[in-house]
Amino acid sequence: MSLLRYTLRRFAQAIPVLIGIVTITFFLANQIPGDPVEIMLGPTPGQEQVEAIRAQYGLDRPLYQRYLSYLTSVATGDLGLSIYYDRPVLEMIMLRLPVTLLLMLSAFAFAIVTAIPLGVISAKRRNEPADHISRIISLIGVSTPSFWIGLVLIIVFAFYLGWFPARGLVLPWADPTDVRGAATQIEVIRQSAHHLFLPMIGLGTLQMAQITRIERSSMVDSLQGEYVKLARAYGVPESTIVRKHAFQVAQLPVITIIGLGLSTALGGAVLTETVFGIQGMGRLIITAIQNQDYQLIMGTTLVFGFVYVIGVIITDIMYGYLDPRVTYGDE
Amino acid sequence: MTEPLLSVRDLKTQFFTEDGTVRAVDGISFDVYEGEIVGLVGESGAGKSVATSSILRLVDSPGEIVGGEIEFKGETIFGLEEDDAGELRPRDEMLSESEMRERIRGREIAIIFQDPMESLNPVFTVGGQLREFIEINRDLGADEAKEEAIDMLREVGIPAPESRYDEYPHQFSGGMRQRVLIAMALACEPDLIIADEPTTALDVTVEGEILEMVTELQEKYDTSFIWVTHDMSVVAEICDRVNVMYLGEIIEQAEVDDLFYDTKHPYTSALLDSMPRPDRTVDELRPIQGVMPEAINPPAGCRFHSRCPEAREVCREVHPELRDLSEEGEPVHTAACVKHDAFDVGYDESRSIETQATGGFSAGLTETGGEAE
Numbered sequence: 001m002s003l004l005r006y007t008l009r010r011f012a013q014a015i016p017v018l019i020g021i022v023t024i025t026f027f028l029a030n031q032i033p034g035d036p037v038e039i040m041l042g043p044t045p046g047q048e049q050v051e052a053i054r055a056q057y058g059l060d061r062p063l064y065q066r067y068l069s070y071l072t073s074v075a076t077g078d079l080g081l082s083i084y085y086d087r088p089v090l091e092m093i094m095l096r097l098p099v100t101l102l103l104m105l106s107a108f109a110f111a112i113v114t115a116i117p118l119g120v121i122s123a124k125r126r127n128e129p130a131d132h133i134s135r136i137i138s139l140i141g142v143s144t145p146s147f148w149i150g151l152v153l154i155i156v157f158a159f160y161l162g163w164f165p166a167r168g169l170v171l172p173w174a175d176p177t178d179v180r181g182a183a184t185q186i187e188v189i190r191q192s193a194h195h196l197f198l199p200m201i202g203l204g205t206l207q208m209a210q211i212t213r214i215e216r217s218s219m220v221d222s223l224q225g226e227y228v229k230l231a232r233a234y235g236v237p238e239s240t241i242v243r244k245h246a247f248q249v250a251q252l253p254v255i256t257i258i259g260l261g262l263s264t265a266l267g268g269a270v271l272t273e274t275v276f277g278i279q280g281m282g283r284l285i286i287t288a289i290q291n292q293d294y295q296l297i298m299g300t301t302l303v304f305g306f307v308y309v310i311g312v313i314i315t316d317i318m319y320g321y322l323d324p325r326v327t328y329g330d331e
Numbered sequence: 332m333t334e335p336l337l338s339v340r341d342l343k344t345q346f347f348t349e350d351g352t353v354r355a356v357d358g359i360s361f362d363v364y365e366g367e368i369v370g371l372v373g374e375s376g377a378g379k380s381v382a383t384s385s386i387l388r389l390v391d392s393p394g395e396i397v398g399g400e401i402e403f404k405g406e407t408i409f410g411l412e413e414d415d416a417g418e419l420r421p422r423d424e425m426l427s428e429s430e431m432r433e434r435i436r437g438r439e440i441a442i443i444f445q446d447p448m449e450s451l452n453p454v455f456t457v458g459g460q461l462r463e464f465i466e467i468n469r470d471l472g473a474d475e476a477k478e479e480a481i482d483m484l485r486e487v488g489i490p491a492p493e494s495r496y497d498e499y500p501h502q503f504s505g506g507m508r509q510r511v512l513i514a515m516a517l518a519c520e521p522d523l524i525i526a527d528e529p530t531t532a533l534d535v536t537v538e539g540e541i542l543e544m545v546t547e548l549q550e551k552y553d554t555s556f557i558w559v560t561h562d563m564s565v566v567a568e569i570c571d572r573v574n575v576m577y578l579g580e581i582i583e584q585a586e587v588d589d590l591f592y593d594t595k596h597p598y599t600s601a602l603l604d605s606m607p608r609p610d611r612t613v614d615e616l617r618p619i620q621g622v623m624p625e626a627i628n629p630p631a632g633c634r635f636h637s638r639c640p641e642a643r644e645v646c647r648e649v650h651p652e653l654r655d656l657s658e659e660g661e662p663v664h665t666a667a668c669v670k671h672d673a674f675d676v677g678y679d680e681s682r683s684i685e686t687q688a689t690g691g692f693s694a695g696l697t698e699t700g701g702e703a704e
Contacts, residue, residue: 104543232511233387233444234437234464234519248454323455324499 006320010313021305022074022298026067027173029297032289037083057083057295074302080295084288089299092284099169100269100280106196107204107265112258115208119215119254123223124242134212141209146268150275151200157198167277169195203272207261214257215250222250252323259315266304334405335362335599336555337386337440342399342409344378344385351627355394357579359551360653363501363523368549368556370566370587372553372602373576376623378446379559382576383525385409386557387440408435441516445528447508451500457511458484458496461518461565483504483518484511488544506537513545517552527559567591575599578625578634581653585664595656595666598635601688621687633669640688641670643681645666649674673681 037053054060058069073080079089122134158166170179172192182188222228223246231245232238270282281300288296320326340360346353353700356378365370371379384390386401388408398419401408404603408431410422424651426435444450452460461480465471471479477496484492487510500508511531516524526545530538546569549556557571566573566587573590575583575598594600621638630637636646651667651674669678 117392224447225443225452227452229389230442230444230450230515232389232436233442234515235432235435235467237432237461245452245455249452323454324456325501 002322003317006310007313007317011097014309014313017309018302018306019071021302023067025298025301026070027063029294029301030063030066031199032292046212054101057081057159064100070298079299079302082288082293082296084291084293084296089295092296093281093299093303096279096281096284099171100273100282101194102171102274103169103199103203103278103280104262104265104269106200108207108258108261110200110204111207111211111329114217115211116254118208119212120219120247122212123214123250126220131216134156134216138212141205142213145271146206147271147275148200150199150272151204153198153202154275164198165195166198169199169276169278169280188292191299199272199276199278202267202275203265206268207258207265210257211254212259214254219246220252222246225249248322252319255315255318255322259311262311263308266308332625333364336365336404337363337391337557338400338402339382339386340400340402342382342396342401344381344390344394344396346394348393348627353626354579354629355626356385357626357629358399359574359576359579359581360399361574361581361584363555365522365555366549366553367571368558368569370557370570370573371557372561372563372566373577374561374602374619374623376578376626377576378559378579378626379576380527383442383527383559384558386525387436387442388428389436402439403435403439406435437464437519437521439521440523440525441519441521442525442527443509443512443516443529446532447505447512447529448532450512451503451508453500456497456499457503458498461496461511462516464515466519479518480514483514486517486548487511487514488540489514491691506533506541509533509537509541510544513541513548517554520552520578521554523555523557525557525559528561530565531560531562538565547567563602575602578623580634580667582635582668583666584653585666586662589657589662589664593664595664595671596635596668597639597641597670599666601638601640619688633667636684636686638687640686642680642684642686642688644684645669645676645678645681647684649676655701 021241037050037059041049041053051060053255058066061069070080077090079093081087082089085092118134118137122131125131145322154166157164157260170182170188170192174188174192176184176188179188180193182191219242223242225246227249228241228246233243236245269280270285272278273280273282274286281303284296285300285304287293339362341358342356342360343358344356346355358377359382361369361371371382373379381390381394385396386403386408388396390396396409398411400410402410407422407425410425411419412422414420424619451457458477458480461483462473462476465476465483466473467480469476469479481492481496484495489495489507489510495503500511503511509532512529516526530541533541542565545556548554556569558565560566570587570588573584574581575590575596576583577598583590583594583599585593586597590599591603594603598619601617601619605619607616619638620640624634624637630647632645632647632650633639633642636642639646646679647668653665653667653668654671654673655663655665656671656673657664668674669676
């Protein structure tokens with residue numbers, strides 16, 4: 001009950017944050033030098049043509065009026081019309097967002113599945129070879145930019161070895177008739193996984209490295225805890241101590257890092273999508289900025305902000321779920 | 332006399348650090364008999380906690396038990412022998428690590444740690460933790476173990492144990508948590524409970540309640556205790572026999588009354604003088620002068636001589652072993668101090684030396700406070 005109330009309250013608290021994001025992106029986008037209409041119409045547009053377009057997109061009205069009307073339309077779920085593509089922004093985002101979310105979720109899944117065992121083993125075998133290897137892996141992981149990892153992966157695994165495709169992405173829920181070389185949904189999913197593999201590692205490596213470090217240090221602390229000493233003194237087997245007694249306490253900082261990693265992963269997705277030629281949110285944002293497509297810039301930024309806020313809320317809820325000492329503030 | 336429940340002989344536990352070998356426990360011997368509370372007393376750093384973790388063979392790296400013997404109910408917890416090449420190796424009958432875990436820890440010897448705030452796992456319920464230990468050490472199913480856990484919580488004086496069973500450690504006060512830890516120890520029905528300064532972190536009124544409860548429960552369950560403390564008043568309250576430790580060694584062993592009224596070692600006297608006593612009126616408490624030397628490089632001769640008010644030349648040279656100083660027919664009372672005639676190494680003829688207690692660099696600071704009684 002209190003957890004549900006807490007969740008609802010956290011979502012309510014997110015509303016002012018989102019209004020803040022809308023406000024800042026609106027004014028920032030409008031400060032970008034240049035004129036979208038000029039970009040649209042080429043170097044020598046006719047005066048009438050320019051004015052007609054301006055009127056069509058509401059660009060002839062004063063800034064504050066445009067801001068207020070944008071705010072109200074966002075509140076009703078309308079993100080406006082893309083100036084460059086002449087399509088509703090929301091429609092374009094809904095087409096691209098699943099691609100980016102798929103990429104990010106698989107990257108985080110890869111990061112968590114590899115980092116947690118690596119960190120635990122590292123902590124358990126502190127200062128032994130296994131620990132040094134995991135330290136080197138994570139050091140390389142944190143200090144290498146994701147686009148560079150992406151390029152290296154393409155060169156090695158796509159060009160030289162030819163194991164994975166270098167570009168593009170197949171969505172696992174795509175219709176088999178739209179996918180070349182796939183007759184059934186299973187084959188579509190298989191192709192999708194095949195395409196997803198390299199970008200997933202490219203984007204997930206940084207997360208993996210960070211989570212490994214935190215998992216290790218947190219487990220080291222927790223394995224030295226008095227409660228671990230107590231469990232040992234009562235004959236609890238070492239494997240149970242690692243898996244249960246030390247592990248659960250140690251996950252609290254890890255969850256925080258995963259939540260924070262969401263923001264870096266969103267930024268990383270833009271680069272990874274570019275490197276792998278994936279038509280996701282990152283590519284959409286870049287074309288939006290290049291074309292000074294105000295509506296699209298604002299819409300995509302807002303969605304990124306929204307995803308991030310949801311990530312933070314999920315982190316908080318997980319924290320409350322795992323740590324009984326976290327109160328929901330209604331005592 | 333019956334066989335002791337636990338017998339520790341010449342136990343040595345050392346820590347191999349970068350600065351050198353720390354001889355944390357340096358050849359201590361003591362016995363614990365059925366149904367008695369044995370005190371292990373000394374200042375911080377005397378090696379009390381290392382001694383108790385050695386008994387459970389839970390010394391953390393870089394520490395290691397390097398010598399001596401620990402026997403418990405006829406089983407060898409620790410014991411070395413020389414092989415043909417003269418190298419030391421564990422004796423065949425020494426319990427393996429998994430035998431220690433399955434047969435000794437919790438089941439036969441349980442421990443209560445000093446810090447009740449840290450000893451319970453913050454993310455599991457109090458009842459769940461208690462139940463887990465009972466399941467492991469008494470081979471009970473989950474439901475039976477839960478019943479047992481609730482009964483034991485009631486036994487240690489936790490009100491409404493059925494509802495508190497599902498609460499988390501942070502919802503308990505320090506005193507209540509220590510009661511939970513005591514419940515854990517008792518619930519596993521061990522023959523020996525090691526209490527490692529269990530009341531040090533608690534305030535005095537709670538300490539009193541807990542000591543009273545332990546005394547009652549000890550009589551009821553007839554469990555033996557090793558009670559580790561630095562507090563002589565706790566010793567007076569609950570212990571039957573006492574071992575006084577200083578810098579890794581036991582320097583005096585006696586029944587509790589003999590220790591208080593017929594103190595044989597100057598360190599024990601100093602400990603007693605440094606605490607308030609209702610049976611004596613003093614103007615001022617006398618703290619022990621100086622600090623305990625490092626166990627890496629203990630002083631030659633008697634280890635206490637640098638702080639001893641009765642130190643003489645000979646104390647710097649002769650390292651005294653524990654000797655029985657009791658009269659015919661009295662209970663055994665051993666001490667390691669050459670001032671007693673039994674040692675006969677020429678203490679009486681030896682010259683007094685300046686120490687931190689008799690003068691030396693701190694003389695000017697302590698002169699005025701010296702005259703008591």
